[in-house]
Amino acid sequence: MLKESLISEFQKIVGKDNVLTAPEAMKAYSYDGTTSWIHEPDVVIFPTTTDEVSRIMKLANAEKIPVTPRGGGTNVSGGSVPWHGGIVLAMTRMNKIIKVDKENLTATVEPGVVLQDLTLRLMKDGLFFPPDPQSFLGATMGGIISENAGGPACVKYGVTKQYILGIEVVLPTGEVVHLGGRTLKNVVGYDLLHIFISAEGTLGVITGAELKLNPLPLAKKTLCVVYDDVAVAGESVYHVLENGVIPDKIELIDNWVINRIEEMMPIGLPKDADACLLFEVDGIPEAVEKEAEKIAEITKKYGAKEVRVAKDADDANKYWMARRAGFAAVFGKAKTVFAEDVTVPRGNIPKLINRCKELAKKYNLEIVVLGHAGDGNLHPAILTDINNKEHYDRALKAMDAIIEGAVEFGGVLSGEHGIGLEKQKFMKKVTEPAVINMMKNIKALIDPNNIMNPGKIWE
Amino acid sequence: MKDLKELKKIEEFSNQCMKCGFCSFFCPVYQEEKMETSVARGKNFLVKQILAGQQEFTPEMADIIGKCLLCKRCAANCPAKTQIDRVVVAARAQLVKEKGLGAIKNFAFRKVMANRKAFGKYARLMQKFQWMMPTTEGKIKHLPDFVKGLGKRNFPSLSKTFLRDQVKPVYKPQNGEKPKMRVGFFMGCATDFVYPELGLKLIDFLTRHGVEVVVPEDQNCCGAAIYFSGDLETGRMLADLNIKAFKDLNVDYIVTACGTCSSTLKDYQKYLPDTEEQKERYTEFEKKIKDSTEFVIDILKIPPQDFKLRKEFEGKTVTWHDPCHLVRYQNIKDQPRAILKALKGIKYVEMPNADMCCGMGGSFSVYHYDLTKKIAGKKMDGIKATGADIVVTACPGCMINLIDNVLLNKMPQKVHHFLELVE
Numbered sequence: 001m002l003k004e005s006l007i008s009e010f011q012k013i014v015g016k017d018n019v020l021t022a023p024e025a026m027k028a029y030s031y032d033g034t035t036s037w038i039h040e041p042d043v044v045i046f047p048t049t050t051d052e053v054s055r056i057m058k059l060a061n062a063e064k065i066p067v068t069p070r071g072g073g074t075n076v077s078g079g080s081v082p083w084h085g086g087i088v089l090a091m092t093r094m095n096k097i098i099k100v101d102k103e104n105l106t107a108t109v110e111p112g113v114v115l116q117d118l119t120l121r122l123m124k125d126g127l128f129f130p131p132d133p134q135s136f137l138g139a140t141m142g143g144i145i146s147e148n149a150g151g152p153a154c155v156k157y158g159v160t161k162q163y164i165l166g167i168e169v170v171l172p173t174g175e176v177v178h179l180g181g182r183t184l185k186n187v188v189g190y191d192l193l194h195i196f197i198s199a200e201g202t203l204g205v206i207t208g209a210e211l212k213l214n215p216l217p218l219a220k221k222t223l224c225v226v227y228d229d230v231a232v233a234g235e236s237v238y239h240v241l242e243n244g245v246i247p248d249k250i251e252l253i254d255n256w257v258i259n260r261i262e263e264m265m266p267i268g269l270p271k272d273a274d275a276c277l278l279f280e281v282d283g284i285p286e287a288v289e290k291e292a293e294k295i296a297e298i299t300k301k302y303g304a305k306e307v308r309v310a311k312d313a314d315d316a317n318k319y320w321m322a323r324r325a326g327f328a329a330v331f332g333k334a335k336t337v338f339a340e341d342v343t344v345p346r347g348n349i350p351k352l353i354n355r356c357k358e359l360a361k362k363y364n365l366e367i368v369v370l371g372h373a374g375d376g377n378l379h380p381a382i383l384t385d386i387n388n389k390e391h392y393d394r395a396l397k398a399m400d401a402i403i404e405g406a407v408e409f410g411g412v413l414s415g416e417h418g419i420g421l422e423k424q425k426f427m428k429k430v431t432e433p434a435v436i437n438m439m440k441n442i443k444a445l446i447d448p449n450n451i452m453n454p455g456k457i458w459e
Numbered sequence: 460m461k462d463l464k465e466l467k468k469i470e471e472f473s474n475q476c477m478k479c480g481f482c483s484f485f486c487p488v489y490q491e492e493k494m495e496t497s498v499a500r501g502k503n504f505l506v507k508q509i510l511a512g513q514q515e516f517t518p519e520m521a522d523i524i525g526k527c528l529l530c531k532r533c534a535a536n537c538p539a540k541t542q543i544d545r546v547v548v549a550a551r552a553q554l555v556k557e558k559g560l561g562a563i564k565n566f567a568f569r570k571v572m573a574n575r576k577a578f579g580k581y582a583r584l585m586q587k588f589q590w591m592m593p594t595t596e597g598k599i600k601h602l603p604d605f606v607k608g609l610g611k612r613n614f615p616s617l618s619k620t621f622l623r624d625q626v627k628p629v630y631k632p633q634n635g636e637k638p639k640m641r642v643g644f645f646m647g648c649a650t651d652f653v654y655p656e657l658g659l660k661l662i663d664f665l666t667r668h669g670v671e672v673v674v675p676e677d678q679n680c681c682g683a684a685i686y687f688s689g690d691l692e693t694g695r696m697l698a699d700l701n702i703k704a705f706k707d708l709n710v711d712y713i714v715t716a717c718g719t720c721s722s723t724l725k726d727y728q729k730y731l732p733d734t735e736e737q738k739e740r741y742t743e744f745e746k747k748i749k750d751s752t753e754f755v756i757d758i759l760k761i762p763p764q765d766f767k768l769r770k771e772f773e774g775k776t777v778t779w780h781d782p783c784h785l786v787r788y789q790n791i792k793d794q795p796r797a798i799l800k801a802l803k804g805i806k807y808v809e810m811p812n813a814d815m816c817c818g819m820g821g822s823f824s825v826y827h828y829d830l831t832k833k834i835a836g837k838k839m840d841g842i843k844a845t846g847a848d849i850v851v852t853a854c855p856g857c858m859i860n861l862i863d864n865v866l867l868n869k870m871p872q873k874v875h876h877f878l879e880l881v882e
Contacts (some may be wrong), residue, residue: 020494020496022519023517023519024496024505024514024517024519024520024523025494025495025496025519027504027505027508027514028494028495028496028501028504028505029495031478031504032478033477033478033479033480034478035477035478044494046493046494072480072483073480073495074479074480074481090493090494090495092493092494093493095493112493114483114484116484135479135480135481137480137481137483137484137485137536138479138480138481138482138483138484324538325538327538328477328479328538328539328540331477331539332475332477332539332540
């Protein structure tokens with residue numbers, strides 16, 4: 001519990017309406033998008049300016065109160081859960097799109113801007129922000145930057161860090177600094193900008209960002225390619241890429257997901273198929289046509305059973321709706337779901353898929369494979385039930401083994417979700433002690449009192 | 460262990476939420492308040508806490524579950540298909556069970572609205588005194604300054620003669636031929652007291668199209684405001700009265716000009732049943748209910764191009780506002796648009812946020828008028844963007860709120876029911 005006098009100090013800074021202390025509100029800020037990481041804060045504060053954030057941080061630092069910045073709370077690693085209580089700094093009311101600069105293809109935003117709101121705004125100017133975390137309906141820019149989020153379009157466009165030119169950060173001491181800038185090239189000293197991107201809110205509070213934008217592609221085309229063997233589908237990914245076509249998305253769904261989709265919203269996917277790959281190509285219309293033809297040709301050559309080309313935008317949308325529904329289906333079918341985020345170099349996707357299949361057999365579990373095949377980022381999902389101890393223990397073992405497999409195949413344990421609370425025990429296993437040490441030293445340097453999102457990344 | 464009967468009924472819906480938070484994008488209340496207790500995910504989490512015995516119905520909790528428009532925009536877009544409307548209604552019902560309704564609602568719901576005669580009597584009393592209210596324009600009045608606390612609300616005056624005093628029990632088809640079907644007319648309170656001409660218009664329209672219309676005298680309020688506030692007991696009483704009123708009339712359908720009424724009557728089976736017998740009876744009743752918009756297109760099968768525009772609307776630009784109770788509760792969105800697009804003499808422009816709630820939410824606007832105005836403000840932006848002269852809809856509830864906010868925003872638009880546009 002925080003002292004009454006402190007609460008009234010916070011109220012003086014941001015106004016009474018921007019401070020919550022009711023027990024019900026604390027419960028509502030105790031979770032994120034994960035299933036089981038829950039901890040209540042002592043107070044929720046909604047700053048509306050950088051200056052307010054700075055004043056709150058000064059006070060928190062002096063009193064050594066933990067501060068957990070939180071945007072839409074859509075993250076799936078426990079990252080925005082206030083694990084040590086204290087303050088949740090809810091950035092959702094700092095949500096202005098300050099400027100869209102068509103000439104320089106940039107935008108200046110506050111951290112609470114929701115990605116979908118940004119997308120809709122940019123569309124008016126024929127622009128877009130390419131990173132596409134699938135939580136775009138709720139995820140805020142501050143969180144997207146802090147988690148270095150990515151999505152399906154990573155194959156062609158990369159992840160968040162490639163689209164952040166600069167940020168404004170309030171340090172734990174309350175000092176306001178500007179990292180990076182507004183230019184595409186910038187080599188002035190250490191690249192501190194990229195230490196804050198993916199820091200999961202453990203180094204400071206992002207209060208503004210300069211984004212790099214792209215012009216919206218003029219055309220898009222979707223192909224659905226059907227396979228008898230999910231590993232062959234995995235191989236197809238690099239055959240397409242090595243033949244010179246870079247689709248903006250390559251998504252994989254396995255037999256289990258195909259069948260759930262056909263139950264929920266039948267779109268005529270073959271129920272006996274072992275897997276489907278969804279390709280999307282974008283760009284200028286002529287190129288898009290050619291690239292789609294090329295994908296059809298290559299995938300057929302390398303063992304695809306059938307290639308379906310979406311007739312029009314509505315038809316294409318059907319496939320992408322199905323892909324999203326497939327992900328939701330996973331959660332609907334089990335009490336507890338481990339949604340893994342392992343990522344391997346693309347060439348090793350078939351190996352990782354096969355490993356998942358072996359583990360499913362070995363531990364007698366349902367392991368669903370879907371994810372962003374195009375960038376090697378799979379989300380194998382293990383269906384289990386936290387209340388069934390014996391089953392749950394098997395699931396835990398399988399999860400460990402999947403992560404070990406990913407590392408064995410040259411990959412990492414998290415591609416886009418981050419470490420947060422969920423992946424801490426693996427972090428230690430797969431990261432050199434010297435590297436962890438370096439990270440901890442950086443943390444201590446910037447946040448000497450360890451008030452910024454404590455309890456995250458390291459155990 | 461406490462008896463959480465009402466919540467137990469919806470536990471499975473509540474468990475479906477996977478906390479993705481996508482609801483935040485669709486929730487009009489969250490979009491204004493930007494806090495987790497406003498949005499479905501937060502409310503659902505707290506309801507689960509009650510179910511787990513870790514949360515009580517505190518005044519804050521009551522406020523949180525009260526602050527929902529039940530517009531169902533989140534539910535319609537939920538990847539996990541969580542029926543949060545049922546969770547919210549059940550939580551309100553549980554609250555009413557535990558803490559009672561409170562004096563004001565108890566009087567309004569149980570002593571006034573639940574009794575047709577009493578409701579009429581009180582409405583007439585108010586009608587007699589409404590001359591005291593200042594006039595905004597025409598038939599629109601607003602609250603006087605001395606009740607400023609409630610905001611300067613504009614509202615249409617209560618009609619001099621209520622619909623109930625103007626209708627006949629039976630209307631034969633106007634062509635004098637054998638009726639092609641027999642339809643019961645459900646008037647609803649707003650049509651009865653505020654827009655009686657709307658009811659007469661519907662009766663006239665139906666009888667001109669060969670339909671026989673019967674108007675049972677002992678029909679009651681549909682119960683929307685009552686059961687959506689958690690008073691399921693009074694809701695069931697009204698459901699039973701309304702079912703009884705139409706039971707022996709041998710009608711093929713029951714039609715209403717109010718989107719909220721049609722959805723409320725259809726959804727007795729969803730929100731109210733306590734027993735299997737009730738479930739069956741309410742489901743049987745649902746099959747007969749048709750909103751006027753779907754009835755004229757889907758049942759009477761009038762081709763949209765056959766509708767004729769009333770002279771006074773010649774040359775106007777119109778736009779359509781989707782009432783929540785039509786677009787999401789009943790999936791009615793194409794029928795009214797088909798009519799408006801086909802009507803010769805007007806130009807139809809689609810509103811950018813046509814399916815967005817107007818902010819009324821029944822009694823929501825009574826308790827959270829400031830939020831209502833903000834949410835309606837976004838609706839007004841959408842209306843402005845169309846450049847329309849007329850906003851068309853099919854729910855008197857929406858009409859009352861749209862009129863208030865058009866006037867508050869000093870906009871020139873007029874608000875009409877689609878029945879008013881056609882001959």
